[in-house]
Amino acid sequence: MSTITDPPKPGFRLSQLIYDTRYRSLTIQTVALILLVLAFSWLISNTIQNLEALGKDFDFGFLSSRAGYDINQMLIPYDNSMSHGRAALVGIANTLLVAFLGCVTATVIGVLVGVLRLSKNWIVSRLMAVYVEAFRNVPLLLWIVLIFALLTESTPQPRDFREGGSASMMFSESVAITNRGVFIPNPIWGPNSGILIAVFIASIIGAILYRRYAKKVLFDTGRLLPMTWPALAIAIIPTVLFYFILGRPVSLEYPVLGGFNFQGGIQLRNSLIALWVALSLYTGAFIAEIVRAGILSVSKGQTEASFALGLRPNRTMNLVILPQALRVIIPPLISQFLNLTKNSSLAIAVGYMDVRATLGGITINQTGRELEGMLLLGMFYLAISLIISSLMNVYNNSKKLKER
Amino acid sequence: MKTVFLGVLATAGLAAGVAGAATLDDVKARGSLNCGVSTGLVGFAAPDADGVWEGFDVGVCRAVATAVLGDPDAVTFVPTTGQTRFTALASGEIDMLARNTTWTFSRDVDLKFEFVGVNYYDGQGFMAPRELGVSSAKELDGATVCIQTGTTTELNLADFFRVNSISYEPVPIETNAEALQQLLAGACDVYTTDASGLAASRATFENASDWVILPEIISKEPLGPLVRHGDNEWADVVRWSLNTLIAAEELGVTSENVAELAAAPTNNPEINRMLGTEGELGAMLGLEASWAADIIAAVGNYSELFESNIGESTPIGLARGLNAQWTDGGLLYTPPFR
Secondary structure, eight states: OOOOOOOOOOOOOTTHHHHOHHHHHHHHHHHHHHHHHHHHHHHHHHHHHHHHHTTOOOOOGGGGSBOOOOOSOOSSOOOTTSBHHHHHHHHHHHHHHHHHHHHHHHHHHHHHHHHHHTOSOHHHHHHHHHHHHHHHSSOHHHHHHHHHHHHHHHSOOGGGGSTTOSOOOBTTTTBEEETTEEEEOEEEEOTTHHHHHHHHHHHHHHHHHHHHHHHHHHHHHOOOOOOHHHHHHHHHHHHHHHHHHTTOOEEEEOOEEETTEEESSEEEEHHHHHHHHHHHHHHHHHHHHHHHHHHHHSOHHHHHHHHHTTOOHHHIIIIIIHHHHHHHHHHHHHHHHHHHHHHGGGGGGGTOOOHHHIIIIIIHHHHOOHHHHHHHHHHHHHHHHHHHHHHHHHHHHHHSOOOO | OHHHHHHHHHHHHHHHHHOOSOHHHHHHHHTSEEEEEESOBTTTBEEOTTSOEESHHHHHHHHHHHHHHSOTTOEEEEEEOTTTHHHHHHHTSOSEEOSSOBOOHHHHHTSOEEEOOOSEEEOEEEEEEGGGOOOSGGGOTTEEEEEETTSHHHHHHHHHHHHTTOOEEEEEESSHHHHHHHHHTTSSSEEEEEHHHHHHHHHTSTTGGGEEEOSOOOSOEEEOOEEETTOHHHHHHHHHHHHHHHHHHHTTOOTTTHHHHHHSOOSOHHHHHHHTSSSOHHHHHTSOTTHHHHHHHHHOOHHHHHHHHTSTTSSSOOOOGGGSBGGGTSSBOOOOOO
């Protein structure tokens, strides 16, 4: 028989906050929080104090005052009598444009190069290695400036396109490559063009439905219907037919040389092209490595099993390897998209008027609102990055391994 | 969010923390003057083959350094672009800015700077290749115009084309050198900046005669050195260093005769007061009595500075024009040294 005595009631001692593992983490977190709050309040009070010392206030009113400067590339209507806020929006639109174009192109380049780098063909895989190493290891700014210099120095001036000049337009007088940019025809949407667009969208949906149907037939009966050319035909033929039935509602406005420059058409400025190409090639090199890593992460047994089942190399890649590789590829791909978007702020090097150049450059310079402007700029890039990563996370969730 | 906010606050806080009040004491303690200049505009501020900065604006920096430290070489030149110059000055990175900067209301009042005077009266002009066949800026409808971003020229240009109801395509560029490269490559039809800058740039071209400066001057651009708001002692030092250059020309004091004139009091009391042989003007500024004599001995008077850097005998070949003394029909007119 044993006597059970009450265990001694442990009294709480202060030293337990440090030596007792139950409380220690709490103590550390509290101290860290207090330090963080102190650091923050010091920074804020320091800023307020220094703004006062400089005689400046903190005010976003400048966004509604007249901007007074012009912007060359405008996706939304703007002129110099509009506000600084409007100018910032024009810049935001330009940033989004180059970021979107860049992300799409970089992905295409990256996937192609990543796959080709694993090619058994020695020349192809070496060439791709050279591309990846060259672009990955040289600063992006140099590529942007280099491509811009190539575009402006090696292309003819608009006046060379005059009668007797040394340059001529391409594709039956519709495209002009000049040192100010590339001029391409501009579509004019006439009456009834709404119907044409509706038909086009409907036929795209039709093509997708056809592919679904073909897949279902394949899974249900094992019969393989042709996929590519019927889908293409469904997507294109009705639109072409309706184009002629409706009496050619969409016409093209060709660029024509007039005065100092080409008039009409769409001008793809050299600054946009240089930035777009450089961002795509640079980020594409990183994406290629991510794709290569993703493919190599799928064990060789999968390829062999698929070959054993009689799948051809093409199908093996598309149906077996890439779907599994995507799970590895997508998360680092997201950060490459974010990088590309933020790197687009190097635009000022070639005079591309992105949000860094309008809000973060000219507006700040004309109004002297550095703190406000930089805060807005930081918040814009933060917001756009969060949006991109949340969109990509949705895609990631749809591709990741489904656990049941 | 947190990091961005912290970063911005930290930068702003640190930057502003440096901007103390007593710049004069800071410069003396440091032993050198931090002077903001342009990134390279021949005649106004550009390094020579040995990397030594020279030019008309550089002369103002050297004059202030001579007045404060007695040594025209005690200057650290900080190249600034149109966009970075005001932040550099406001943050205290530079003590003064002598970078063909236009004196405007908003810069003086809203941006909290103090323009101490005008060292060059300028106006905005256009330069185009001769073969373009343009004789007036009003014929520039549809032209592509290279422009330095972050300057008053950007706003003047927008106003000019708006008033004349003609269109143009702006190509914003960071520095003068990049703009010239674009112009020479034909990526823009015309280049617009201060007329003095156009003349200076044209002088560096291989075939200067292939380029014309259009007759229109579309704005007033009084260019002058500036300092931060709120430090009046320092502003006085810079202001009167500039005035010394101008007054010396008016009074006939040159780098050659200054030693002789400063040795003993002359018949002209104003020269005596300026050169420190009479009165206590130097002590009032917190400088040596011989401050003004040192300036003139080191960099010369306004006329010497003008003629050796941008005058008619140089490749830039600017006439005095508005920048002549008031006695010669120009606008240069200093308050008396009294």
